[in-house]
Amino acid sequence: MEIGVFTGYSLLGTALALPDDGQITAIDLDIEAYETGLPFIQKAGVEHKINFIQSDAFVVLNDLINGEEKSSFDFIFVDAQKEDYMKFHEKVMELVKIGGIIAYDNTLWLGSVAYKQDEYEKHSEMPESVWRNRDYVIQFNSFLASNPQIESSLLSIGDGLTLCRRLY
Numbered sequence: 001m002e003i004g005v006f007t008g009y010s011l012l013g014t015a016l017a018l019p020d021d022g023q024i025t026a027i028d029l030d031i032e033a034y035e036t037g038l039p040f041i042q043k044a045g046v047e048h049k050i051n052f053i054q055s056d057a058f059v060v061l062n063d064l065i066n067g068e069e070k071s072s073f074d075f076i077f078v079d080a081q082k083e084d085y086m087k088f089h090e091k092v093m094e095l096v097k098i099g100g101i102i103a104y105d106n107t108l109w110l111g112s113v114a115y116k117q118d119e120y121e122k123h124s125e126m127p128e129s130v131w132r133n134r135d136y137v138i139q140f141n142s143f144l145a146s147n148p149q150i151e152s153s154l155l156s157i158g159d160g161l162t163l164c165r166r167l168y
């Protein structure tokens with residue numbers, strides 16, 4: 001599953017990595033962005049692996065949880081609003097298999113998670129919006145690191161990618 005698709009750049013990467021009968025549930029509110037990238041997905045010959053749903057992801061997640069889909073996903077990539085990551089975690093933990101992986105993008109938040117709160121002046125190149133959400137990302141990272149239900153690792157690639165394995 002992918003939550004937050006935009007034009008499908010990361011979705012295309014996942015679809016290419018999957019075997020021919022692999023399936024991805026891809027959710028985004030913005031169908032125009034998805035349709036902009038769709039010709040590239042088609043050209044790569046992987047459209048048949050993707051079930052795109054235009055919706056608020058929480059609606060789809062609740063439907064899947066109330067249906068027959070609990071503990072059925074191998075891999076869930078979350079790349080939507082950072083302030084919603086905690087709420088997403090609660091939902092996706094119900095949907096991923098025991099032993100399955102949840103990946104969260106942008107967990108280094110442009111490196112701002114490593115700065116001290118009083119260093120804002122020193123890093124004035126950071127947009128105010130990044131600085132504003134920094135505390136939230138720090139709290140989320142701490143929550144994951146101390147959560148006994150998962151084993152996790154924050155990879156310092158791109159803007160930071162946290163991989164979590166569901167243990168129980």
Ligand SMILES: C[S@@+](CC[C@H](N)C(=O)[O-])C[C@H]1O[C@@H](n2cnc3c(N)ncnc32)[C@H](O)[C@@H]1O
Nearest residue numbers: 004005006009010028029030056057079080081
């Ligand atoms: C950073 S972009 C995704 C980028 C994409 N994963 C990639 O790496 O190529 C975030 C996307 O999340 C979508 N989004 C944000 N909140 C959402 C929600 N609650 N439900 C569905 N989509 C959401 C936005 O519409 C936006 O397209």
